[in-house]
Amino acid sequence: MDKPKDVANDDKPKSRGISRRGLFGVAGAGGIGLAVGALGVNAVNAATDPKPAGTIVDFYGDHQAGIVTEAQDRMHIAAFDVTASTRESLVSLLKDWTEAIAALTQGREIGEGATDGNYDAPPDDTGEALDLGASHLTVTVGFGRTLFEKDGKDRYGLAGKLPEALIDLPHFVGDALEEGRSGGDLIVQACADDPQVAVHAVRNLARIAFGRASVRWSQIGFGRTSSTSTTQATPRNLFGFKDGTANLKQENADLVNQHVWVSDASGPEAWMNGGTYMVARRIRMHIEIWDRTSMREQEGLIGRTKKEGAPLSGGGEFTEPDFGMQGREGPLIAVDSHVSIAHPNHNNGVQMLRRGFNYTDGSDGLGKLDAGLFFIAFVVDARTHYVPMQSAMARNDVLSLEYLRHTGSGLFAVPPGVKPGGYLGQTLFES
């Protein structure tokens, strides 16, 4: 099946003027796979009017949106396995995605729209986001290690451009990773105010990818667990604690430049300048056990108060923790508490930009909620900014040891932002 679909994409008309009737006329002979593959080719050349600017996050810029831009409340993230048989076909996918994302993030319909196309063909846009506006949609795209090299094969001539920082994350103590929730050649993180807008974006990008990439895993997140701007209130995670208090915030550009954006890559890695690395971990939380844990123990495990999110050493939510302050039985913030283990003072000064989401996927076979935190962090280098902290947590953080289980994992190189007329990943393919 791979070949005909690729042929459909690789043989795409050079002129954008081809009619959908023509495309589907050809597709009719080749079956539905060809039809949808062809749709992806021509998916975004007719645009409806942009929605009011108030809910639009600019897609174009030096960096991709969806990183330091204000964290929205809803997310749909999907990893893809690339099935394209040529480099050209992969590039055509990234170009089609770029055009589609530029439209979607402005609240525009894809292609000829959800209702205005050929009456005898499936609509270009699936339609469920009609009337919902842009909803602050951001779509952030990244590349997994396997895009560069898979099973010893350099499928797309990218092996020489594999950044050293795009490692296979090591196994951490207690990891219970599921293959079907881990890895992927491409990642697409769609965040929005409205869940249907985020789901619509991923669904339509998957549709455009048909024949060139297929969804490997996906996750819906329903509530943000971080703030990325000082203008945002700190949300709560499913343990009921404020999460994101000490997060890196967009207003602190110096720290963001130091800890998030790649700026000194050179030679074959220069394409990553302006980019970053996304760590994604699906972390199941043992909600039922937590709910039977005393308030004293809950606060001790986190190292902050539940109500205000203030450090147990005193002050308000944004007071710096004082790890030396002693109580009757030792430090007020326990050395094995989560914030102590995660604090930059105990991690060589490193910080990360967390942008995770609460999730629930119903209940497991034992009647327990399959719920937790889909952890996402953006870092300049996971080798310095994630692996040591996660190793320490996996070994010493009582919260992690007793209440958390990592079930999914991924590390992705997120290329720089797109300039008008350019496409996602252009620096990788054209440098």
Ligand SMILES: C=CC1=C(C)c2cc3[nH]c(cc4nc(cc5[nH]c(cc1n2)c(C)c5CCC(=O)O)C(CCC(=O)O)=C4C)c(C)c3C=C
């Ligand atoms: C390896 C990195 C981290 C993982 C994994 C992680 C999981 C995780 N965290 C919470 C709840 C909270 N985390 C908080 C702070 C915090 N967490 C990390 C890193 C990881 N967390 C950092 C770097 C920090 C900031 C530390 C600091 O500088 O003080 C907090 C406190 C509030 C806050 O600052 O955000 C909570 C609460 C859960 C529930 C969880 C996995 C499910």
Ligand SMILES: [Fe+2]
């Ligand atoms: Fe944390």
